[in-house]
Amino acid sequence: MNRSKESIERMSAYYKNYASIFKKEGTSINKGVAYSMHIGYRDDNNFPGQGESASELMEKKLIKDADLHDGQQILDAGCGTGTLGFEITSLYPKAKVYGVDFLDNHLRVAYQQQVDFPTVFFSKQDYLNLAFRDNSFDRIFFCESLIHAQDKSKLLLEASRVLKPGGKIIIADIFMLNDDLSEEDQLGLSALRKEAGIPNFENFYTFTQQLIKLNFQNILCQNITGSIAATIPTISSTEQDISTLYSLSTESIALLKLGGLLSTIGNLFVKNHAGYFVITADIQK
Numbered sequence: 001m002n003r004s005k006e007s008i009e010r011m012s013a014y015y016k017n018y019a020s021i022f023k024k025e026g027t028s029i030n031k032g033v034a035y036s037m038h039i040g041y042r043d044d045n046n047f048p049g050q051g052e053s054a055s056e057l058m059e060k061k062l063i064k065d066a067d068l069h070d071g072q073q074i075l076d077a078g079c080g081t082g083t084l085g086f087e088i089t090s091l092y093p094k095a096k097v098y099g100v101d102f103l104d105n106h107l108r109v110a111y112q113q114q115v116d117f118p119t120v121f122f123s124k125q126d127y128l129n130l131a132f133r134d135n136s137f138d139r140i141f142f143c144e145s146l147i148h149a150q151d152k153s154k155l156l157l158e159a160s161r162v163l164k165p166g167g168k169i170i171i172a173d174i175f176m177l178n179d180d181l182s183e184e185d186q187l188g189l190s191a192l193r194k195e196a197g198i199p200n201f202e203n204f205y206t207f208t209q210q211l212i213k214l215n216f217q218n219i220l221c222q223n224i225t226g227s228i229a230a231t232i233p234t235i236s237s238t239e240q241d242i243s244t245l246y247s248l249s250t251e252s253i254a255l256l257k258l259g260g261l262l263s264t265i266g267n268l269f270v271k272n273h274a275g276y277f278v279i280t281a282d283i284q285k
């Protein structure tokens, strides 16, 4: 099923509205103008330290979980401004990373930075309908991009088509654990879906069943909700933030609005109705 033009426009507006926050939280010196658009990772043993942000720690975690090797062909599906690819190439200079995204605003930043990273390539593509040949990639990453797909089984089919036999998919995203939500939580989720152009929040158990059905093996699911929770507000912490703000700059207002939207997720995490997972699996062909 194709995305409606309206929902793509909503997604584009969402990322535009909150770009200043993503830039502030997700920019690193090494990656110049490019900024990450994911939630970021922290835990007691792995707290952002000197020169490292939560975004970089998340990228390093995904790279470690992906078991990369130099010389591999890697696809970053829904690459945003390309930071994951830049991180990969810094660690594996002989790997080739292809980043695809369908929003021009993000690709523009990626192209600007790409001059410093000759083994990273970008193109405007829909990850549900890729222009790459069958069996092209050793690894495919979906870093908080799967959530935007209308049809997750189509996404998995397309990923399995372009993966080489034995190739690995690496997914980092929010999944529902329980669909029995209160009216308040349902209203909050539908506001977030509408604002961010998210067609649906996938159920974790249904999704892993789809992986099995499509011949993915060695499926490893890590619930890392606790390691990203520090970045996601709950409704009570959002209220507290408001009272501690002295002046409301445009950025503070954007932060509050985003905090309000994301607090729905924070509350679902607290109630164990949703979780943040890193899922890796190998395709058998």
Ligand SMILES: C[S@@+](CC[C@H](N)C(=O)[O-])C[C@H]1O[C@@H](n2cnc3c(N)ncnc32)[C@H](O)[C@@H]1O
Residues within 6 Å of the ligand: 035, 036, 037, 038, 077, 078, 079, 080, 081, 082, 083, 100, 101, 102, 103, 106, 125, 126, 127, 128, 142, 143, 144, 145, 148, 149
């Ligand atoms: C939350 S951002 C994450 C970006 C990047 N992976 C990161 O972690 O910084 C989600 C990205 O997925 C992209 N995206 C969503 N659906 C897509 C699709 N069908 N094809 C290509 N890109 C898509 C969006 O344009 C956006 O850049």
